[in-house]
Amino acid sequence: MRTTADLDEQSYRSVRERAQRSGVSVGRMLGMLVEQALAAEAATPLVVKQSHGFNVVAARPGSPVISATAIQRAIDDEGFI
Incomplete structure (x- = not known):
């Protein structure tokens, strides 16, 4: 799915660097980071x-x-x- 996201310059640079190190596109890296964040939130039990x-x-x-x-x-x- 295509979408547009506004990122501050530092966030974009960080995502781009991670994407390059991992050999994936910036869009794919953003998707992976979102999935990781959502999984971590879901794994945090409510107290x-x-x-x-x-x-x-x-x-x-x-x-x-x-x-x-x-x-x-x-x-x-x-x-x-």
């Missing part, structure tokens, strides 16, 4: 613990942090609760 009777799932490394303020704003904006 669930109990806190005050609720199941709490620990965020995976690198996950964005969502503040309580942002959550409250979403609740208010959407009319939940």
Whole structure:
């Protein structure tokens, strides 16, 4: 499948160098790196613990942090609760 991706210059150079060392195209290397990242994420088990009777799932490394303020704003904006 063909697609267009915007990469910063350093990322492109790194991918191009890896592709050259591996003897594959830049596109193929990007596909391989995406597959590796997705497989690593899927292999990382979710850590669930109990806190005050609720199941709490620990965020995976690198996950964005969502503040309580942002959550409250979403609740208010959407009319939940």
